Amino acid sequence: MSKHVTTASFQSDVLSSSKPVLVDFWAEWCGPCRMVSPILDEISAEHGDKLTIVKVNVDEEPALAQQYGITSIPALHVFKDGQVIKQIIGAKPKPSLLADLSEFIN
Amino acid sequence: MREVIIIGSGPAGYTAGIYTARAGLKPLLIASSVEAGGELMKTTEVENYPGFPNGLQGPELMDAFKAQAERFGTEVLLDDVIEVDLKGDVKIVKTGNGKTFEAKAVILATGAAYRELGLPKEKELSGYGISWCATCDGFFFREKTIAVVGGGDSAMEEANFLTRFASKVYLIHRRDSFKASKIMQERALNNPKIEVVWNTEVAELVGDGRLSGVKLRNTVDGSMSDLDLDGLFIAIGNDPRIWLVENQVQLTEDKFIKVEGRSSKTSLPGVFAAGDVIDPTYRQAITAAGSGCVAALDAEHYITGLQ
Numbered sequence: 001m002s003k004h005v006t007t008a009s010f011q012s013d014v015l016s017s018s019k020p021v022l023v024d025f026w027a028e029w030c031g032p033c034r035m036v037s038p039i040l041d042e043i044s045a046e047h048g049d050k051l052t053i054v055k056v057n058v059d060e061e062p063a064l065a066q067q068y069g070i071t072s073i074p075a076l077h078v079f080k081d082g083q084v085i086k087q088i089i090g091a092k093p094k095p096s097l098l099a100d101l102s103e104f105i106n
Numbered sequence: 107m108r109e110v111i112i113i114g115s116g117p118a119g120y121t122a123g124i125y126t127a128r129a130g131l132k133p134l135l136i137a138s139s140v141e142a143g144g145e146l147m148k149t150t151e152v153e154n155y156p157g158f159p160n161g162l163q164g165p166e167l168m169d170a171f172k173a174q175a176e177r178f179g180t181e182v183l184l185d186d187v188i189e190v191d192l193k194g195d196v197k198i199v200k201t202g203n204g205k206t207f208e209a210k211a212v213i214l215a216t217g218a219a220y221r222e223l224g225l226p227k228e229k230e231l232s233g234y235g236i237s238w239c240a241t242c243d244g245f246f247f248r249e250k251t252i253a254v255v256g257g258g259d260s261a262m263e264e265a266n267f268l269t270r271f272a273s274k275v276y277l278i279h280r281r282d283s284f285k286a287s288k289i290m291q292e293r294a295l296n297n298p299k300i301e302v303v304w305n306t307e308v309a310e311l312v313g314d315g316r317l318s319g320v321k322l323r324n325t326v327d328g329s330m331s332d333l334d335l336d337g338l339f340i341a342i343g344n345d346p347r348i349w350l351v352e353n354q355v356q357l358t359e360d361k362f363i364k365v366e367g368r369s370s371k372t373s374l375p376g377v378f379a380a381g382d383v384i385d386p387t388y389r390q391a392i393t394a395a396g397s398g399c400v401a402a403l404d405a406e407h408y409i410t411g412l413q
């Protein structure tokens with residue numbers, strides 16, 4: 001299971017991380033989010049040494065969702081050195097996600 | 107080799123699973139990795155599925171379908187079919203995670219995928235103001251001004267659902283009447299937050315990196331107007347998902363999979379089709395389920411005949 005980050009821990013968990021961090025913005029009521037979640041767990045297990053994967057529950061952390069302009073979930077944002085350097089919108093099959101994330105995990 | 111593989115996990119796929127499993131055929135149902143459960147997973151209240159007088163949520167209904175299929179031994183695989191070879195006696199099915207399966211019979215229940223407006227910027231603004239899933243994204247449009255495009259039941263449902271969040275919902279439709287069922291139309295027309303924009307189509311998507319509005323064209327006199335929007339939800343219908351098989355089975359003129367009469371038989375022996383992928387007309391959960399049952403019985407009959 002990926003770690004849940006909050007507004008309070010966002011700085012240390014995401015922005016200050018030395019590794020790239022993929023933030024999965026999700027919610028309980030979002031069906032596609034629930035489908036993509038186990039796929040992200042698999043990617044985390046396989047590539048966690050290169051890419052950290054964390055989750056932000058938009059219901060509990062609306063300020064973070066707003067700050068990053070989220071209007072559609074699942075939204076996967078990759079942060080490096082405090083900046084969003086890649087955005088993936090919508091649930092995608094594992095091979096597509098691996099292709100989208102290849103620059104971080106290969 | 108398997109007896110039967112079912113591709114798709116909406117009402118048609120799972121019903122085919124229930125029936126083929128009960129026939130002892132040990133079906134493998136390939137459900138998709140991220141869209142398992144199909145269209146109803148993005149729906150809220152389902153009020154017209156018989157047997158549930160108080161209605162229930164779309165995902166709840168699909169969980170029940172799945173549980174019922176699994177109860178009798180349907181094996182449900184969360185993977186995506188990327189290639190099939192259906193021409194021979196042995197049907198070959200390959201998945202995105204690199205697995206290959208063989209079966210005597212295949213049931214195609216791949217459903218339909220949402221239709222796009224076909225306008226420039228549609229892709230780049232998807233997820234940045236343009237949405238295809240009201241239940242996923244409505245939350246982000248609290249006290250915002252948004253629009254829904256379409257005139258069918260899904261458009262009505264989305265518009266009504268979105269009034270829980272948005273302060274104003276325009277319902278843009280290119281004709282002067284809706285195709286939706288009476289009850290759904292009335293709900294939309296009586297909702298004070300919904301304003302219907304008749305005889306109008308979206309001509310242009312406006313926004314740089316994020317949708318800021320649309321240009322509208324009146325379908326009667328061709329006049330143009332601007333509408334500022336925070337969000338646009340597109341519900342203009344679905345197209346049958348046929349890309350897997352379009353070069354192998356016969357299609358109808360409208361690009362649905364062609365079946366023989368009231369059966370589920372496609373142009374290839376041992377290949378059956380059910381649900382929205384064969385249905386240009388009714389497209390209901392209950393008709394899809396009925397169609398899945400037909401395909402299961404046809405597949406069972408076919409497999410019995412091989413012995």
